Amino acid sequence: MTLKIGVIGAGAIGEDHTRRCMQVVSGAEIVAITDVNLARAREVADKYAPDAKVPESGEALIALPEVEAIIVTSWGGTHAQYVLEALKHGKYVFCEKPLATEAEDCRKIVETEAALGRRLVQVGFMRPYDSGYRALKKLIDAGEIGEVLMVHAAHRNARVGENYTIQMSVTDTLVHELDVFRWMLADDYVSAQVVFPRRTSKALPHMRDPQIIMLETRKGIRIDVEVFVNCQYGYDIKCAVVGELGEAILPLPAAVEVRKSAKQSCEIMTDWKDRFIAAYDVELQDFVDGVKAGKLNGATSWDGYCASVAADVCVKAQESGRIEPITMMDRPAFYDR
Ligand SMILES: NC(=O)C1=CN([C@@H]2O[C@H](COP(=O)(O)OP(=O)(O)OC[C@H]3O[C@@H](n4cnc5c(N)ncnc54)[C@H](O)[C@@H]3O)[C@@H](O)[C@H]2O)C=CC1
Numbered sequence: 059m060t061l062k063i064g065v066i067g068a069g070a071i072g073e074d075h076t077r078r079c080m081q082v083v084s085g086a087e088i089v090a091i092t093d094v095n096l097a098r099a100r101e102v103a104d105k106y107a108p109d110a111k112v113p114e115s116g117e118a119l120i121a122l123p124e125v126e127a128i129i130v131t132s133w134g135g136t137h138a139q140y141v142l143e144a145l146k147h148g149k150y151v152f153c154e155k156p157l158a159t160e161a162e163d164c165r166k167i168v169e170t171e172a173a174l175g176r177r178l179v180q181v182g183f184m185r186p187y188d189s190g191y192r193a194l195k196k197l198i199d200a201g202e203i204g205e206v207l208m209v210h211a212a213h214r215n216a217r218v219g220e221n222y223t224i225q226m227s228v229t230d231t232l233v234h235e236l237d238v239f240r241w242m243l244a245d246d247y248v249s250a251q252v253v254f255p256r257r258t259s260k261a262l263p264h265m266r267d268p269q270i271i272m273l274e275t276r277k278g279i280r281i282d283v284e285v286f287v288n289c290q291y292g293y294d295i296k297c298a299v300v301g302e303l304g305e306a307i308l309p310l311p312a313a314v315e316v317r318k319s320a321k322q323s324c325e326i327m328t329d330w331k332d333r334f335i336a337a338y339d340v341e342l343q344d345f346v347d348g349v350k351a352g353k354l355n356g357a358t359s360w361d362g363y364c365a366s367v368a369a370d371v372c373v374k375a376q377e378s379g380r381i382e383p384i385t386m387m388d389r390p391a392f393y394d395r
């Protein structure tokens with residue numbers, strides 16, 4: 059059986075997921091694509107899914123009887139409305155991160171899904187599908203480095219556009235770490251603080267960049283994440299986990315080492331699309347297989363809610379400079395791990 063999917067938002071990742079569903083994932087087909095920019099939706103359809111319909115709105119796409127599952131890849135602030143609409147129609151939905159830009163909207167999604175009593179939402183946090191993070195978690199879970207005490211991480215983008223805001227360095231960028239560390243450590247956050255090192259002259263005037271976010275978990279683990287979105291040299295994701303017995307470090311993507319002219323070098327990627335390409339492929343295949351089996355495995359609405367609550371607090375901490383507490387509502391039993 060081929061799963062018939064509709065895509066809402068035909069920008070960078072909407073196009074990439076359309077290509078992926080049509081050319082990489084097995085057992086899926088894109089039958090509809092829309093975007094507020096309909097010409098852009100038609101362009102992506104023509105490139106990868108020429109038979110796809112281009113309905114005039116996300117709501118119209120969700121209502122199409124042939125659309126069995128939806129992929130939401132529009133701007134973050136529009137995700138919640140489409141996820142809630144998909145739930146209204148009882149349809150499966152893969153929503154790119156963040157689930158919503160406001161934790162309150164995530165709460166509504168959690169409550170709506172729990173009331174339906176069926177898990178229909180998967181959030182597009184792909185790092186738990188990355189082979190490097192999986193290997194790291196396996197080693198931690200096996201007790202190889204003893205109890206985890208600290209995590210040192212970095213999330214660096216070469217540069218960002220002028221529409222990127224200081225809040226987005228949390229809601230759009232850090233949010234990946236906020237999700238992956240909950241998963242990797244099976245823990246939750248209790249506080250956050252943000253400090254700003256010397257500002258890079260390469261940032262646009264409205265940005266404060268880089269920044270260091272310090273998180274504390276229930277178990278008392280301290281995590282520091284450097285977010286540096288104008289680092290110039292490439293797309294670089296680092297993570298070192300320090301335990302009682304040793305340190306475990308996220309493997310770098312495979313790259314050929316060149317030794318030449320008395321120098322040793324290897325390439326560093328510049329684009330998130332390449333850095334996590336295999337993880338996105340596995341993630342989307344798992345979503346398609348999960349829908350067919352009636353059992354989704356990836357990040358839940360609850361995970362999306364937890365990441366958004368922590369993100370909201372980090373934004374507050376950017377402004378206050380203080381250590382801010384992170385508190386979550388009680389997890390509905392529906393999401394018990
Ligand atoms: N998992 C990951 O690593 C990544 C996730 N993302 C997430 O995917 C989402 C989209 O990001 P990009 O593709 O980079 O942005 P983009 O700006 O390239 O594309 C977004 C598209 O959504 C359309 N759009 C905006 N509002 C809409 C609405 N109400 N209805 C329908 N279409 C609408 C825009 O016209 C645009 O074509 C964001 O939430 C972002 O955080 C993006 C990049 C990587």
Ligand SMILES: O=C1[C@@H](O)[C@H](O)[C@@H](O)[C@H](O)[C@H]1O
Binds near residue numbers: 215230231234287330
């Ligand atoms: O999700 C992503 C983008 O939306 C975000 O803007 C980048 O900072 C991240 O590195 C990328 O993974």
